[in-house]
Amino acid sequence: MDDPEGEPEARPVDGAPRAAADATAAGRTGAVPAPRHPGDAPVAPAEAEVRPGRTGADDAEAEAKAAKEHGGMFRSLRIRNYRLYATGGVVSNVGTWMQRTAQDWLVLDLTGGSGTALGLTTALQFLPVLLFGLWGGVIADRYPKRPLLVIAQTLMGLLALTTGVLVVTGTAQVWHVYLMAFALGLVACVETPTRQSFVVEMVGPDDLTNAIALNSSSFNLARVVGPAVAGMLIYWLGGTGPIFLINAASFAAVIGGLLLMRRSELHPAPPVPRRKGQLREGLRYVRQSPELLMPVIVVAFMALFMQSFSTSIALMARQEFGQGASSFGIASSAFAIGALAGGLMAARRRRPTRRLLLGGAACFGLGQIVAGLAPVYLAFLVLLVPVGMALITANTTANATLQLGASPEMRGRVMALFTLVFTGGAPIGAPLIGWIAEMAGPRVGMMVAGLLCLAGIASAPMLTRLIAGRRRTSSRVAVAAGHAS
Template sequence: MRAASETDTAHAVPEVAQVQAASEATSAQAASETRGGMFRSLRNHNYRLFAVGGVVSNVGSWMQRTAQDWLVLDLTGGSATALGVTTALQFLPSLLFGLWGGMLADRYPKRPLLIAAQTLMGVLALTMGVLTVTGAAQVWHVWAMALALGLISCVEVPTRQSFVVEMVGRKDLPNAIALNASSFNLARVAGPALAGVLIHALGGTGPIFLVNALSFAGVIGGLALMRSSQLTTPEPVPRAKGQLREGLRYVLERPELLMPILLVAFVSMFSQSFTMSIALMARQVFGAGASSFGLASSMFAVGALAGALMAARRTRPSRRLLVGGAVSFGLFQIATGMAPWYPFYLLLLVPTGVALISVNTSANAGVQLAASPEMRGRVMGIYMLVFTGGAPIGAPLLGWISELGGPRAGVVIGGALTVIGVGAAIMLTRVIGRRSHAAVRGVAAAAAGAR
């Protein structure tokens, strides 16, 4: 080894300086994104339209969700089983047809699909509002609407989720997903509280459905006014056989996709029915009326909104946050089920919401970043299948447990099963990963032997 000459040293000094300068610039940029860029996605014209329309529509949707639950309880005399059936019907189509919805999102332009889906949802809300206002509404009407909404959501949800990156790009995708969650949970704060007040003031749930029908104009208008030239739309995937199997194989072979999807599958089985549990706890355990039930739902949403805003400051999701949030959500579920007084129950709903939204935003962003553009629709179809498809299992189960042992038992058991599910997701990922690697090595060895 020769000694470094003055020439070498002279060249090395600028190189070191350049490396240090680049490192400082990268650190400064990351710090800037973390500190001052919480709302950076809103600089994008198309995303601003999407976000504003989403806030309006989400408020209406949460008002309708609250009214729907209250209407079912009124029509059935407070039946937890009927409420569980309603939730199950709304999410059952995702379990059966969610993969096909993701495939359609890859095959066709996403903006026209979203406009059509939102229009159909608005028509359903209008129909249910007219039936309720005229006094003709029956439980089977609510069930039919819930099932129809579920069928539309099979296409709308994976399309909407995978459309975000076309507006903001990969760099701002985690931020946009977190802002979407913030918008969703801001509506979750305002919607149930407003619905509770209006149900009490107007003497019924019918006007709430009509307000929601009107709110769809916001998101449809935003989609229609977008600038096509500013969308980074990938080439549609041509129709071919085996595309569903290809999507499943793509996920199974990638632990960075498989692990969050499995974890969300276990967590969402009980998180999707947590709103139902709030209604049962408020009404049957603490004897609260409609306005107090709306307050409980809003407290849960306050926590979720806070968690979403914290997620908006992060530049990339982490596995530690994903797992920690999932375990925390299960533990806080148990705590809410054991709460002795209503004010204490309301306070516990806030960290429960923070924990749940940490799981959802981390998993959603991580899965989308890890998926290739031509596979993103199918991957998000699988993700949304497990995200919403667990409700047809979890909701009736918790409804049945609540009928037998009371709402507290349902919430506590749901929390315990959530924690167990986190461990199961981690173990399954390791087992499937080992088998996948073994299969790849076997194929490679066979190919080498053939040569």
């Protein structure tokens, strides 16, 4: 879960009439109106307008308004529907991270410690996002989100149950894990954009930022707790099978929360009408906006080696330091502690900056190199904390930059592209680093990932100028040709 930060300083754009219109739109949506043209600054929102009459969501709006007036870091939890969702989400997130740890360890057990197999499993889980992720956002906009989430969560629970039964009965083979990972990725193509866009339907626009921040904290807290608990249970129970069964049961919490919600208190978005060229239009918009293109490029380079870092942690714990499953879980939790701290620090900043984006991304690459040189396991654990902080700092900065910089009618497609590059790098980076680790050792794999990440971040400003400049040049040539004719 990602949490946008504060809003940019306002300045009028193209005269008072447009600023007034944008301010009115902001009052209705709760969003910061973005520039009509790339390079313009966002306009500050006006206060929400008072609508005459009452709707089916009036009670929820009153509850949200009272929560906002009370303030506080946890004000979104005063809203019943979101409270049900968040409670179930905590349980399910812990189960998900337990399964992620068990899945990595299961692949290592089934293949005799193959880094290539581990990287391939990660790649298969994220490959569907690379292929179908943008279309998943279209489905999320076209159908009611709550029933869609119930179906998706049920399918994910059934996949975990099936894997657990195979492992417990001793019939699991590595191709079973590959198949389940790919199927989970297919479901996630629809579940992820649906879940992200459903938050505003629960809390309304005024509390959206707070709810996203709480979701991010819940996710990273589960990332701390889940791997550590999974590691201990694998050791105590003598296998990974029970972990998959526990995760299958954890989906009941979030499904129950969704079913218990009051539909009259939701703020459902109207369906998006179908028309041709919507995906291409969004891509064109980002290419023409250097302030949006830069975060996308930075996240793309980080994503190549972000998921492979989890693979590297497992290989370092097992092969370099001779540790067992419980120690691997602790290492994953150390990284997650840094991510949690980075998220809390990012939430305190009022607005994102390019320096913070590039600095956080560079520290993520540098941190991998230093962690790869760790002489002992304890030093490795300590070094994982700042790596996690750097990753989340760069990620939340990129997320906030895109959400605040995109125009409201383009925000969904811009964020779909962010999700695509955020997760789509895994099918490329994870097998590559896994293969390098198998050929030259986990230390070399981790350090190569860091070096490649640094090289990509260093080239991001140049690539931004090159791509955006080429697009502007093409546009000027087209305009000139039109005038000449």
